[in-house]
Amino acid sequence: MRGRMISCLLVCFIMCAGEVHAFSNQVIQRGAVGDDVLELQARLQYIGFYNGKIDGVFGWSTYWALRNFQDKFGLPVDGLAGESTKAKLVKVSKYYESFVKEQIQKGNSFTHYGGKPLSEQVKGDNNATAAKTTVQTTATNVPKGFSQNDIRLLANAVYGEARGEPYIGQVAVAAVILNRLEHPSFPDSIAGVIFQPGAFTAVADGQIWLTPNETAKKAVLDAINGWDPSGGAIYYFNPATATNGWIWSRPQIKRIGKHIFCK
Amino acid sequence: MVRVLLIAFLSLGVVSTAYWGYREHQEKNAILVHAENNYQRAFHDLTYKIDMLHDQIGTTLAMNSRTSLSPALAEVWRIAAEAHSDVGQLPLSLLPFNKTQQFLAQIGAFSYRTAVRDLDKEPLTKEEYKTLQALYQKAANIQNELRNVQHLVLKNHLRWMDVELALATNNRPSDNTIIDGFKAVENDVQSFSEGTNFAPTFTTITNREKGFIRAKGKQISETEAKQIAKSFLGLKGTETIKIVRSGKGADERFYSVTVFDPKTKAETYMDITEKGGYPIWVMDNRPVKKQAISVYDASVKGQQFLKKHRFTNFELYDSSQYDNVAVLTFVANEQGVRIYPEAIKMKVALDDGTIVGFSARDYLASPPLPTLPKPTISLAEARKKLNPNVRVMEERQAVITNDLNQEVLCYEFLGTLGDDTYQIFINTQTGLEEKVDKMQSVERNYE
Numbered sequence: 001m002r003g004r005m006i007s008c009l010l011v012c013f014i015m016c017a018g019e020v021h022a023f024s025n026q027v028i029q030r031g032a033v034g035d036d037v038l039e040l041q042a043r044l045q046y047i048g049f050y051n052g053k054i055d056g057v058f059g060w061s062t063y064w065a066l067r068n069f070q071d072k073f074g075l076p077v078d079g080l081a082g083e084s085t086k087a088k089l090v091k092v093s094k095y096y097e098s099f100v101k102e103q104i105q106k107g108n109s110f111t112h113y114g115g116k117p118l119s120e121q122v123k124g125d126n127n128a129t130a131a132k133t134t135v136q137t138t139a140t141n142v143p144k145g146f147s148q149n150d151i152r153l154l155a156n157a158v159y160g161e162a163r164g165e166p167y168i169g170q171v172a173v174a175a176v177i178l179n180r181l182e183h184p185s186f187p188d189s190i191a192g193v194i195f196q197p198g199a200f201t202a203v204a205d206g207q208i209w210l211t212p213n214e215t216a217k218k219a220v221l222d223a224i225n226g227w228d229p230s231g232g233a234i235y236y237f238n239p240a241t242a243t244n245g246w247i248w249s250r251p252q253i254k255r256i257g258k259h260i261f262c263k
Numbered sequence: 264m265v266r267v268l269l270i271a272f273l274s275l276g277v278v279s280t281a282y283w284g285y286r287e288h289q290e291k292n293a294i295l296v297h298a299e300n301n302y303q304r305a306f307h308d309l310t311y312k313i314d315m316l317h318d319q320i321g322t323t324l325a326m327n328s329r330t331s332l333s334p335a336l337a338e339v340w341r342i343a344a345e346a347h348s349d350v351g352q353l354p355l356s357l358l359p360f361n362k363t364q365q366f367l368a369q370i371g372a373f374s375y376r377t378a379v380r381d382l383d384k385e386p387l388t389k390e391e392y393k394t395l396q397a398l399y400q401k402a403a404n405i406q407n408e409l410r411n412v413q414h415l416v417l418k419n420h421l422r423w424m425d426v427e428l429a430l431a432t433n434n435r436p437s438d439n440t441i442i443d444g445f446k447a448v449e450n451d452v453q454s455f456s457e458g459t460n461f462a463p464t465f466t467t468i469t470n471r472e473k474g475f476i477r478a479k480g481k482q483i484s485e486t487e488a489k490q491i492a493k494s495f496l497g498l499k500g501t502e503t504i505k506i507v508r509s510g511k512g513a514d515e516r517f518y519s520v521t522v523f524d525p526k527t528k529a530e531t532y533m534d535i536t537e538k539g540g541y542p543i544w545v546m547d548n549r550p551v552k553k554q555a556i557s558v559y560d561a562s563v564k565g566q567q568f569l570k571k572h573r574f575t576n577f578e579l580y581d582s583s584q585y586d587n588v589a590v591l592t593f594v595a596n597e598q599g600v601r602i603y604p605e606a607i608k609m610k611v612a613l614d615d616g617t618i619v620g621f622s623a624r625d626y627l628a629s630p631p632l633p634t635l636p637k638p639t640i641s642l643a644e645a646r647k648k649l650n651p652n653v654r655v656m657e658e659r660q661a662v663i664t665n666d667l668n669q670e671v672l673c674y675e676f677l678g679t680l681g682d683d684t685y686q687i688f689i690n691t692q693t694g695l696e697e698k699v700d701k702m703q704s705v706e707r708n709y710e
Contacts, residue, residue, distance in 0.1 A: 004503050005364045008272075026557030026559065026560070027554070027556065027557055027559035027560070028557065028559065029558045029559040029562065029582055030581075030582060031558050031581070031583040031589070031590075031704070032557060032558040032559075032582075032584050033581035033584040034554070034584075035482075036557075050710060051682075052682065053707070055705070055707065057705045059704050059705035060683075060684035060702050060704060060705075061678075061684070063683060063684075064656060064679060064684070066654070066689075080559065088410045103671035133684075137708075137709060138708055139705045139706060139708060140705070140706055140708055141584060141704055141705060142703070142704065142705070143583075143584060143585040144700075144702070144703065144708045147706055148706055148708070148709070151563060154467055166530075167546075167548040168532050168548070171546070175692075176484030184364060184365045184367075184368030184369065184372075185360075185361035185364040185368070186351065187347070187348060187351035188347075188366070192348065192351050196351050196352070196354075197302070197352065197353065197427065198354040198355070198427060198430065215661065222546070222610075222620070224609040225608060225610075225626060226606075226622045227544055227546055227589050227608075227620065227622050227627065228544070228622075228624060229532065229534070229544070229546065231509060231512075231513050231514075231517065231534070232474075232513070232514060233512070244430070250512065251510070251511055252510040252511070252512045253509055253510050253512040253521055254507065254509045254510055254513070255507075262510075262512045262514075263511040263513075
């Protein structure tokens with residue numbers, strides 16, 4: 001325990017000496033991700049404007065904290081961290097970069113308030129040496145109404161159904177699932193649509209549980225974000241393997257790769 | 264001696280193989296029974312829910328007092344939703360059963376809207392009563408048909424697994440009772456939804472499929488579409504372009520353009536409406552390299568692109584970074600009023616700031632706006648309608664599409680309550696709280 005205290009103090013000391021680093025010259029905007037956002041959140045927290053998690057993703061709470069800061073310091077209130085805002089922020093706050101990054105790497109939960117020793121602001125004693133060399137943000141942007149697990153489930157379905165298809169064919173399959181969600185003839189949850197008995201062959205033969213690749217995930221994100229290459233389709237089938245006659249009677253919209261998409 | 268040993272050894276093998284096979288068989292049967300039971304539960308539950316639905320609609324017809332009508336309609340809504348979910352669990356997706364599902368969704372939408380309405384101020388109209396009566400009738404028919412199927416299922420020990428098999432392999436025996444029964448239900452409902460004039464509040468469900476209202480003008484040819492793609496994507500002319508016209512299933516015909524750049528080996532896809540030649544969406548799936556520009560720079564690039572293509576009155580509404588791509592949402596702004604239905608999405612690569620995605624689907628499907636009404640209540644009055652615990656941070660006027668699928672002019676408030684951010688819309692004419700959204704854009708990683 002004592003040894004850890006000392007090492008923490010030591011780390012703190014080294015960091016105090018090394019506190020010269022400041023933002024890159026980008027304008028930071030809501031939705032941004034990365035080191036600059038980490039610094040922005042940490043600095044805003046240091047002077048008490050930001051009480052959320054320092055996670056490196058510029059969400060709404062960071063946005064309001066930044067605006068309050070701009071308001072307090074007589075800067076134009078626009079929610080953008082531009083040159084003057086960043087300069088002011090650097091002037092009135094401190095940023096212990098290696099402390100913040102170390103805690104993130106170790107997966108500790110921590111705060112970065114000023115006027116309180118940093119060593120007292122760490123919860124959880126994940127003292128394992130950090131394995132990763134690059135600092136990853138501890139949160140992710142998600143489209144409204146979808147969690148990362150929803151995206152993963154959709155990616156599983158897309159990968160199982162269409163992994164050999166061209167990229168837009170995969171986006172189109174994801175779009176069909178989302179179109180069904182909105183459609184009165186289908187269940188109204190992602191799991192309900194995907195696991196509807198007989199709806200998808202990948203569910204029936206278990207291929208849905210293969211591990212999806214990045215392309216499938218990307219395709220799902222594109223579909224959720226509003227791209228629909230299927231042209232509003234709610235069915236698709238592979239003409240080479242389709243055994244059901246009824247599916248051929250559906251009005252067809254277009255063909256992408258091996259699949260025909262229809263209403 | 265060796266022989267005896269060998270015989271003993273082999274017979275042991277036979278016995279253990281037999282035992283193993285028996286176990287496998289048992290296990291397989293157990294799973295089959297389990298799956299069958301799941302289907303049976305969903306089916307019997309469905310018939311029960313339709314019974315309840317029929318009874319409940321009947322009760323609402325007899326009711327006169329507004330105070331009991333609202334909860335009764337809410338109950339109809341709940342039962343319809345549950346029945347809808349039961350249908351989703353049956354292996355019917357290869358059977359044309361959409362009309363029945365649509366019917367359940369329509370009952371749900373109708374009862375929800377009438378239940379949440381202030382029936383003292385706006386009692387049920389004559390048409391709505393008529394609709395309710397028609398729904399009652401139809402629910403009775405469905406109930407009868409399903410009861411009949413249920414009876415046969417129970418009497419003849421029919422299995423849903425057989426239905427699933429029959430539907431999947433398509434060599435369905437002509438006397439599959441379950442399939443025939445559901446087909447009868449479907450036909451029955453079909454004649455109904457086509458022949459009955461639903462009350463005006465019903466339009467919304469079919470409204471969605473209206474297509475691109477904004478795409479007006481003359482029909483363009485393939486070569487014109489090619490030209491549009493060239494100028495919109497800023498092509499150099501060395502690319503090969505493939506063009507395909509959409510099939511008859513599309514609400515509005517469109518051209519699908521595939522552009523292949525032999526230099527970068529990258530493909531860009533684009534859809535263009537046939538009427539008027541409007542770009543619907545663009546997708547460029549090139550690998551994006553290391554981030555070199557900020558999300559802010561990307562949104563400036565996006566704005567420039569829109570200006571160049573004569574979307575002049577658009578402003579940035581939302582931005583998010585996914586890996587090295589910024590996804591931006593722009594909405595129209597008419598004289599300081601945000602028009603949320605008119606949204607355009609863009610993707611900008613953060614390595615060199617090129618546009619890698621564009622989608623005007625929402626914009627093209629949004630109806631052109633009539634002249635905006637003058638607000639009858641003031642901003643201050645609207646603010647008083649808010650929950651007093653919400654701390655208002657931003658306010659403006661905005662047009663949104665409400666629950667009834669109407670475009671309404673609202674005061675928009677962005678505020679915080681605790682750690683959460685909310686977007687609240689108050690109607691400028693009626694003072695009604697049209698919509699309250701919790702804004703969530705960031706989720707922690709679970710790894």
